[in-house]
Amino acid sequence: MTDLEVLAGRLRDARAIVVLTGAGISTESGIPDFRGPNGIWTKNPQAEKAATLQHYLADPEVRKAAWRHRLESGMWNAEPNAGHRALAELERKARLDTLVTQNVDGLHQRAGSSPERVVEIHGTVHEVECTSCHERGPMEPALERVRAGEEDPPCRSCGGILKSATISFGQNLVADDLLRSQRAAARADVFLALGTSLTVYPVAELPDVALRNGAFLVVANAQETPYDPYAHVVRRDQLGTLLPAVVERI
Numbered sequence: 250m251t252d253l254e255v256l257a258g259r260l261r262d263a264r265a266i267v268v269l270t271g272a273g274i275s276t277e278s279g280i281p282d283f284r285g286p287n288g289i290w291t292k293n294p295q296a297e298k299a300a301t302l303q304h305y306l307a308d309p310e311v312r313k314a315a316w317r318h319r320l321e322s323g324m325w326n327a328e329p330n331a332g333h334r335a336l337a338e339l340e341r342k343a344r345l346d347t348l349v350t351q352n353v354d355g356l357h358q359r360a361g362s363s364p365e366r367v368v369e370i371h372g373t374v375h376e377v378e379c380t381s382c383h384e385r386g387p388m389e390p391a392l393e394r395v396r397a398g399e400e401d402p403p404c405r406s407c408g409g410i411l412k413s414a415t416i417s418f419g420q421n422l423v424a425d426d427l428l429r430s431q432r433a434a435a436r437a438d439v440f441l442a443l444g445t446s447l448t449v450y451p452v453a454e455l456p457d458v459a460l461r462n463g464a465f466l467v468v469a470n471a472q473e474t475p476y477d478p479y480a481h482v483v484r485r486d487q488l489g490t491l492l493p494a495v496v497e498r499i
Contacts, residue, residue: 316401446472
């Protein structure tokens with residue numbers, strides 16, 4: 250029996266499937282990852298400053314560069330790929346409990362995954378948040394202000410610093426999202442870690458939580474991860490090829 254058949258059987262019989270996705274599932278939609286060979290931070294270490302809250306708050310030039318990057322981001326035109334669509338199909342065919350994503354692109358929901366099952370553990374790029382009064386709103390009006398000439402648009406309610414509603418380095422995860430993810434991992438009998446390096450904590454602890462509670466662990470990522478030695482199945486395939494092949498066997 251092949252890995253794909255074993256995995257399809259496990260998914261078919263599972264009581265609670267939990268999925269964790271990282272940047273690797275969206276690279277096939279044209280969104281570069283961060284730490285891979287062609288990653289944003291690999292190619293341009295300075296870009297990591299914009300993702301660090303301390304630098305973002307302290308340096309207007311970092312913020313201006315971040316707003317320029319947001320304007321130019323390919324994320325706005327990205328479409329869900331076969332991997333995203335396969336996970337939406339998995340939800341329809343099997344008992345998918347929770348989909349935790351480290352991605353901020355919203356592609357899982359656009360592919361058809363139920364929003365109530367998706368935990369955007371690192372936030373979303375489709376909203377903007379004030380770092381002072383914490384008012385949130387859609388991203389597009391803020392981008393329009395940048396296009397109109399505001400290099401670093403302030404909050405219109407309090408004058409505070411605006412940033413995308415994503416979790417930056419140095420910023421705590423939303424406690425409720427983390428707790429929900431940990432509880433899901435604890436009740437999973439199959440846990441899929443897809444396109445994630447499993448090096449960013451505390452999210453990288455989720456497979457460990459699942460393993461401690463007896464889950465069948467699958468790791469599918471282009472590069473090695475710290476959990477490869479403990480996983481029941483390890484794959485290096487492109488997720489847009491692997492996931493449809495598994496789901497069609499369920």
